[in-house]
Amino acid sequence: MKERNDIEERYVRILEENKASIQRICGVYAKNAEDKKDLIQDVFFQIWKALPRFEGKSSLATWIYRITLNVCLRSPYQKHSRNKIQLDSVVFDPISDPPKNLEYESLYQCISKLPQVDRSIIILFLEDLPYKEIASIVGISENHVAVKIKRIKTQLFHCLKTYENE
Amino acid sequence: MNEDNLKSLWKNSSQKETISFNQYKIVSEMNDKMIEFEKSIKKRNMREIIAAIVVIIFFSIQTIRYELFLQKLGAGLAVLAAVFIIFKLLHIQNSKKPITLTGSIKEQLQHSKDYLLREQKLLKSVLFWYVLPLMVPLFIITIGSDYPLGIQIAYLVFILGVSIFVYYINHKAAKKLDTQLLELDDAIRGVE
Structure with missing residues (x-):
């Protein structure tokens, strides 16, 4: 009991x-x-x-x-x-007066455009998890995580920039 | 925007909606859902078995009632087909591996792929484990009856039509899974 x-x-x-x-x-x-x-x-x-x-x-x-x-x-x-x-x-x-921030929308849009697994990896990175933990959650090596994060971050910043310019 | 800005933007993004729960109610609700969940699994298994038992009882009675040899043979085969289908369904249920949601993403993707491949195989092979085992006995019962030829042909066309329809919708469903399987293959390649 x-x-x-x-x-x-x-x-x-x-x-x-x-x-x-x-x-x-x-x-x-x-x-x-x-x-x-x-x-x-x-x-x-x-x-x-x-x-x-x-x-x-x-x-x-x-x-x-x-x-x-x-x-x-x-x-x-x-x-x-x-x-x-x-x-x-x-x-x-829903919060009655939510902070109006187009950056939120852009961030979600850009993450959603990524392939499924890349999405998970960048989410875990943004949640501030260490590479070791990300590797264990995804099921790949720490080195592989580091390489992937570097590439995904470049893609994400590029995408966010496109939204900023629009 | 730098990395820290990005992380802070992400972490503040959940402030558009709040989730609240009654801590006493949620625990009792979870207990209820667990019972409901286990009941629904038992119910689903029982439903399939009960349907097959009804077929077995119906055709067993027909085996005794029919007077003509071919009809008796067809009804006997229908009983065997229903027994075969029960075993097939039970085997499928028992061979399903429990979902490991606490495993890694790689394991989960592989599990989803295995699950879809099994479903697809089952749908594609429906002709051999469901359609033919039921269609052949019904054909034999019809041909072995003493109905006028016109009525026999009408019955045969009807049985054939239903069989083709069942086969067609299962194959269509199997084909629909191709897109999801391709997506999963892509995702699995992403963690290799």
Whole structure:
């Protein structure tokens, strides 16, 4: 019983601490606002399902990023078998006067144009994860991550510049 | 814009919408969803088995009721076909590997590819594990009946039409997966 309570408390803490990152990542992979909500709720459910089996082999943050990216990446291929998770306890509130920043839009547009895996790598880089952690999440070597990030950053800056000039 | 500006822009991008949740409600809701999720898997497996059992019972009765040899043979074959389809469906369900969402992206992409390839293979081979095993017994039952030739031909055309339709929609669905498989191949190449 105590173990159960610990998991429940831990789960709530994890969601509270990571909801902003989950929201940002799902925003890149979602086709629209509704899809984004579905993805976020699916991530919340998958974290709940996997939490009792979390062994602490990687940091909790790395583990959350893995689940979030994997849910987002598998979503287009699981249309038939994916059960939509609708949670009444989760409320999405748009901020009444959101900061109007075209740079946000440009950044999301530019990231969305990248190939799937490059998208994941740059997201993890922007989330400030060390190369070692990015390598473990993606499943490639640290050197490979470094080479890829250098190339993706060039592409991203080039794309952002195009938007700035428009 | 430099790297730090880019990171700060990214981190502030989630400020357009807030997510809030009731911490007591979410835990009980997750427990409910887990039960619902497990029930839905059991229900799906049961649905397929129940449908096949109905076919088995129906044609078993017909095997006894039919008086003509070819009809008895067709009904017997239909029972065997239904048993074969049950085993095939159960085998597919049991051979599905659980999704490893805590694994690396590379593993997840490979898993998605394997999953789609299995689905595609199943859809492409529907003729051999679903259409023909049911179509042949129904053909034999019709040919072995004492109905007038015109009615027999009408039945045969109907059975053939339904079979072609089932085969066609499955092949169309299999072909649709080609694009997704190409996308996945591209993504997998990106992590090699």
